Amino acid sequence: MSPSQDAPLIELKGIRKAFGQNVILDGLDLSIRKGEALAIIGPSGTGKSTILRIIAGLLAPDEGEIYIQGQKREGLVEDAPDPVGIGMVFQQAALFDSLNVYENVGFSLFQHTHLSSEDIQNLVDRKLDMVGLPGIGDRFPAQLSGGMRKRVSFARAIMENPEDVHSRPEVLLYDEPTAGLDPIASTVIEDLIRNLQCNEVGCSTYVMVTHQDSTIRRTADRIIFLYQGKVQWEGQVKDIDTIDHPMVRQFFNGQVEGPIQVAK
Numbered sequence: 001m002s003p004s005q006d007a008p009l010i011e012l013k014g015i016r017k018a019f020g021q022n023v024i025l026d027g028l029d030l031s032i033r034k035g036e037a038l039a040i041i042g043p044s045g046t047g048k049s050t051i052l053r054i055i056a057g058l059l060a061p062d063e064g065e066i067y068i069q070g071q072k073r074e075g076l077v078e079d080a081p082d083p084v085g086i087g088m089v090f091q092q093a094a095l096f097d098s099l100n101v102y103e104n105v106g107f108s109l110f111q112h113t114h115l116s117s118e119d120i121q122n123l124v125d126r127k128l129d130m131v132g133l134p135g136i137g138d139r140f141p142a143q144l145s146g147g148m149r150k151r152v153s154f155a156r157a158i159m160e161n162p163e164d165v166h167s168r169p170e171v172l173l174y175d176e177p178t179a180g181l182d183p184i185a186s187t188v189i190e191d192l193i194r195n196l197q198c199n200e201v202g203c204s205t206y207v208m209v210t211h212q213d214s215t216i217r218r219t220a221d222r223i224i225f226l227y228q229g230k231v232q233w234e235g236q237v238k239d240i241d242t243i244d245h246p247m248v249r250q251f252f253n254g255q256v257e258g259p260i261q262v263a264k
């Protein structure tokens with residue numbers, strides 16, 4: 001294997017990020033390989049979403065270097081495109097209240113393609129089927145439950161432009177995609193994330209931030225545990241019930257007492 005094939009797809013080196021006096025990431029190193037399903041876990045407020053925003057090129061670190069496919073990123077993604085597409089699935093993305101589900105999910109296709117309404121309708125129907133919500137295209141967001149709105153947002157986030165084969169990002173960043181969903185709806189989304197990962201030509205890469213035990217177990221291969229600005233533990237999903245790392249045990253057992261300081 002040549003060195004470039006062997007290189008990580010994404011590499012963060014010595015990343016430091018503070019908001020005011022509050023140091024969130026403190027010399028973070030992280031490598032992500034092509035085809036990996038990585039979960040970043042850790043207590044609330046430890047900087048998991050901040051890492052996703054830095055990887056996506058939406059937020060600049062104060063210090064440190066970011067390499068995408070071996071190429072050093074200068075500035076933000078808006079300054080220079082990355083050599084591979086990196087997409088972020090914002091689960092909280094609000095739907096447009098004045099548009100129905102069909103118009104919301106097909107929004108980018110209406111804006112950026114010349115597809116017919118019928119073609120867009122078919123593509124939207126397929127995505128709604130995938131998120132387990134067939135036949136709701138005519139409804140408006142106000143007529144949906146909170147969980148249904150999240151799944152519609154998800155359907156919109158994974159909509160691809162069939163006129164542009166490159167519209168599908170090679171790396172997807174998921175920020176708490178199953179938060180607030182019931183266990184069955186969570187399973188639908190978890191399976192979908194896994195099924196979307198691999199196709200005939202290979203496996204794409206994703207980074208998952210989640211607090212949901214089922215989502216960690218069902219969507220991740222590798223896990224990093226973040227606390228106090230650094231990676232405290234790194235391992236495989238299969239290790240989480242047997243590893244005796246005190247922070248990992250406290251986290252999965254939901255214990256108040258332990259090395260992780262609980263904000264009271």
Ligand SMILES: Nc1ncnc2c1ncn2[C@@H]1O[C@H](COP(=O)(O)OP(=O)(O)OP(=O)(O)O)[C@@H](O)[C@H]1O
Pocket residue numbers: 019024042043044045046047048049050051
């Ligand atoms: N733009 C910002 N300005 C000021 N502080 C910020 C900003 N963005 C994030 N923070 C702070 O940085 C810290 C880390 O936030 P972040 O959202 O990355 O944590 P998280 O681990 O994803 O948390 P959670 O699990 O609760 O979603 C928090 O204390 C947050 O208040």
